Structures are given as C-alpha cells and as structure tokens.
Amino acid sequence: MHLNLNEITDTWVVKKPTADGEVTSIECFNKDRELMVQFFGLRKPGKPELEEWKTLVESL
Incomplete structure (x- = not known):
C-alpha cells in the first residue's frame, strides 16, 4: 500500500x-x-480498545 x-x-x-x-x-x-485512510488499534469484538493504542493516539 502507498499513501x-x-x-x-x-x-x-x-x-x-x-x-x-x-x-x-x-x-x-x-x-x-x-477519506483517504483510517487507522484503528487492534481489537477483537467483545473486548475494549487497548490502552496502548489510546495512549499512542493521545501523544500525536
């Protein structure tokens, strides 16, 4: 993929x-x-979003 x-x-x-x-x-x-691209943290149905992903996004 190229962006x-x-x-x-x-x-x-x-x-x-x-x-x-x-x-x-x-x-x-x-x-x-x-919309060109979306990024989501790795997550499985029934499970909450990973704290590491939230922390990474908040640091941007």
Missing part, C-alpha cells in the same frame, strides 16, 4: 461509541474531503 502524504489536508482523531466501549481512530482526508 501519498502530500495529498492529506486534514487529519482527525475520531472517537466512536460501540457496544464494547469507545473506539478511537485516526482518519485522513484529501482536499475534496474524501
């Missing part, structure tokens, strides 16, 4: 509610406000 970093104009940390608790993602958009 053209020059095309990214906005990056957001997004927190979404789920049945298993909040899930955090990093979402990158281009100039046309189209």
